[in-house]
Amino acid sequence: MQTNFTPEQLADPALARANQILRSCVHCGFCTATCPSYQVLGDELDSPRGRIYLIKEMLETGRPADARTARHIDRCLGCLACMTTCPSGVDYMHLIDQARAHVDRTFKRPLLDRALRFLLAKTVPHPTRFRLAMTAARWAKPFARAFPDARLRAMLAMAPESLPKPSPNVKPQVFPALGARRFRVALQTGCAQKALDTDINDATIRLLRRLGCEVVIPKTLGCCGALVHHMGREAEAHGQAEANIRAYLAAGRLDAIIINTSGCGTTVKDYGSYFADTPLQQEAAQVAGLARDITEFLAHVGLPEAAPKPLRVAYHAACSLQHGQQIRTAPKDLLKAAGFTVVEPSESHLCCGSAGTYNLLQPEISGELKRRKVATLEATAPQLIATGNIGCMMQIGSGTGLPVVHTVELLDWATGGPKPPRLVALP
Incomplete structure (x- = not known):
């Protein structure tokens, strides 16, 4: 061009x-x-x-x-x-x-647009605020049809019927390895998933410890910056990223930074570009170089012995994992190695419509993409759906009656962890 x-x-x-x-x-x-x-x-x-x-x-x-x-x-x-x-x-x-x-x-957006974007930027990256917002949205949910704006209705519809109790595992602390220590890793605990699904981080910590990992939850760790970055709020995104870089560097020597929300993974791996030609470039690149998706790390170090689970799993490839990080085979190979039957939908390269805040800011387009994605997943006749991103889990889960779980929950279960709560009705 x-x-x-x-x-x-x-x-x-x-x-x-x-x-x-x-x-x-x-x-x-x-x-x-x-x-x-x-x-x-x-x-x-x-x-x-x-x-x-x-x-x-x-x-x-x-x-x-x-x-x-x-x-x-x-x-x-x-x-x-x-x-x-x-x-x-x-x-x-x-x-x-x-x-x-x-x-x-x-560009000066209309007042409602500015207000909605401000609300999302100031709540979703902050788990306590987000939890309060979800509670308020749940109370207002019965009145959703009265709201003229589709985006407001989408925000209310996102609120789950209940929220899990906060997990103590995401507070700053160090979990010792079970047995001999092989690796020392930090865990990016995410933002929304701290409020929406505490099982993901709990399963990740259990599995990593069984693999001989000392797991560090760094002090002052916060949002990776992805959400506000995707809304164009560059200064906020860089501020959140810089705070996380400082937190990881203060945690001491690390073999890897483990990320179980693939949207966060794409962002953290890009920290070097965030701070190119700035005094923070070297430190940012160092942190970016340590970032690993949980399945990427597990594929490298190997799974412990698994007890086969004869369940048919439809695997949804999150865009941030397959396109943003170019990780395509590791999650499926790990699930197969753990004894699951893995099936893939047609058009697996297409987005489910979640995309951070996209399902809230563009609900009509997002809704159509969700409908198509759910149809292709259900066409594989699975017993459950697995994916590697909390946004995809919420999006797809709102459109199907099938249980939707994180890939790491299945791997944890197959290698000695508890059965994921969403699967209690399955054999």
Whole structure:
């Protein structure tokens, strides 16, 4: 793609990087075949190629974003399926990041939009606040139909009927290895999942300890920054990321940083890019280099002996895992090694529609993607569904009667841990 940035513009490292990305695009359109929003809407401007044209024009002219550009940028899920498909290696992830930040800085959204985004940014990354918000939403849920805005109705619909008690395992502490210590690892405990599903972290800690890991929950560890980053709130995202980098470095020598929410994993692994050309670059790259998805780590170190579980599991590949981190086979191979029968849905490359806050800010598109994803999963006739991301679990679980669990819960169960509570009705 030909670009027309001025020399003065290219002196800005961010615009110079955007120029490199834009020039790598050859307009082939392969990305349209795997873009979920394009599949639903059929609008060229709701495909990666169309958004690239919008971003190019916006950044080259240096103009503020307008409502049309913001609308199409907002409709991008950030699933990164286009990057898996692209034959030219277009770094769409960092281009859409820059576009979102530009929109956030230069476009004044309608009042309700600003209020909803502010509410999400100030609650979801903070487990205590999020828990209170979910409790309030549950009380208001019976009145959801009275709300005229679909986004408000989606927020109320997200509230579960009950919330688990907070787990003491996510407080700063060190869990000793069971037996000889082989590794010393830190655990990124997530934000929303601390309120929505405490079983995930508990299962992860149990399994890691049986593998000879000393598990550290670092002091002052907080949100990785993914949620606000995807909304274009760059300063907040970098502030949260910097706090986490400091927390991990203060934890002492680590063999790995284990992440069991794949959306967080994609973000932490990108910390080096967050802080490129800044004094924090080296430390950020060090933390990013230690980050491992739980299944990535388990595939490397090996599972303990498993007791086979004769259950048919439909595996949903979270976009942040298969596209963002390029981890595709490890979760399935681990489940098979643990004795489960693993089946995959058709169109497994397509997003379920969760995508951070996307299901709350774009409920119509998200709802259609959920309907399609649930249909393909149920078509495999599974007894349960497994995935590696809390957002996907909540999204898919709201559309099916099948139990939906985290992959690590199944691996923990098969290797000596308790049966996941959601599976009590299964043999």
